[in-house]
Amino acid sequence: MSARLLLGEPVAEKVRQRIGDLVTQLATEHVTPKLAVIVATDNQATNWYVSSIARAATKLAVACEVLDLGEATAETLAETIKTLNADEQIHGIILQTPLPQGIDASSLVKLIDPAKDIDGANPVSLGQLSVGQEAFAPATARSVIEILEHYRIPLAGKHVAVIGRSTVVGKPLAQLLLQLDATVTICHSRTVNLAEHTSRAEVCVVAAGQPHLLTANEVAAHSVVIDVGTHVTESGGLTGDVQADSVQPLVSALSPVPGGVGTVTTALLLLHTVQAAVNFLERSRRGECQMSVGR
């Protein structure tokens, strides 16, 4: 027996189709959705990631402006966010990490207008998400849900273990799972006897940031495992938080790394941008904000 592979590509393709439909709709209203990515680092991996977002955007007729601010100060970054908040041509804002040393990201993401916070970085977004109000979830957390839903893995009433309590994945993901009526156990680095929790779960999502943390010892037979980890191997490849070799023969389904969650994330960032543009259009129709079209 070997696990069914829950690949990200078909899910991403479906997301891209939704983007295409919405972009077409917006075009009839003379609106081009636009994402702004603020970069303040010379990190090679980051540059590669940001240009991959820009390329994906171009292919889908979503405008993407990368603001490379070099070694910017916190003041410059704050001013840039405020300018983008006020710019009605911009529908989505990402503050790309890492930031220059000594700059506290948490005081900056608070400044992102929740309506443009398409990667759910502002705690306000997480709060709204938690109480079931409309808000953008971090794209990675949302990717997990999109994969589970695409492959029709039932969640209501199921026991889902989430390993990791980060504000980027674990915590928002737990909120999304609760909304879908899952019973959720949140495990983390201080959890004693991880296997006791994960081996009872029908679905296990691993976002611990630790290569090969989850082995056959920690999973239930026939369960579903979603790997959210991304680590560069010595040979330059990618590997995840799951020891796939040992887990795969045991479980019923596995979303692998590479080829799983990460594949969907960029598409979701763009879907959120397009949805933010749609929301903006609706608000301006209701007279809640001004809009100038056709530019």
Place this chain on the structure above:
Amino acid sequence: MSARLLLGEPVAEKVRQRIGDLVTQLATEHVTPKLAVIVATDNQATNWYVSSIARAATKLAVACEVLDLGEATAETLAETIKTLNADEQIHGIILQTPLPQGIDASSLVKLIDPAKDIDGANPVSLGQLSVGQEAFAPATARSVIEILEHYRIPLAGKHVAVIGRSTVVGKPLAQLLLQLDATVTICHSRTVNLAEHTSRAEVCVVAAGQPHLLTANEVAAHSVVIDVGTHVTESGGLTGDVQADSVQPLVSALSPVPGGVGTVTTALLLLHTVQAAVNFLERSRRGECQMSVGR
């Protein structure tokens, strides 16, 4: 064997002492902490609850203004919140539920300045709490933590089951427990086989809003059970979400209803108000806001 009773009164007394100390400190700066409670209902239970807060405040030299707006409209309520936000004499704001029929509380609590949101009603407070930033937790959720800490129940690395996913108790409590390094399972009305989760937990917090939901069948021997439910019995007494008679002989400790969590909540509302006043004083010292003293 019978469980140790984790009573709220000694915990509340400790909280009142902290309030007393802070009020004395604030007095040297000519600041009187002040709470505003907005009431828009003629509900008898609510009136009783609000006057109990006012009485407790008076005893502790915390000013408390109850704004009884009768059957107010959403607009009036919104304006009242904004006026209180702007009033530098007011440090804490509670929007008391229930509200008149047809009025959506969630769109109103969003208006409460997070700095004055001393019952953690604004989703922004929950978001900040979730990412570990300073914010006021709902007093009931915080009461549970205060009781566990007062009675030195270890939480780090322990498995805590929370029954209930409300935004007032379950969800914020889960965040507080995660910050204290507990492994947290959130159960709710759609959980299949509740006992499977609760009977493995070292601590079980029941905030389900269902009288006597938790029985001996659902708890582990020697575990700790905290009852957050409050229901009026036919004879006019109070009972909780725990079937105390059957649970008490089995567990090592039980926080009962009445006499447990509820006893601490009012004291915490006032502590939060006083802390909000201290925060305000500190911010005004740093020049972040204006303050006029001595009134």
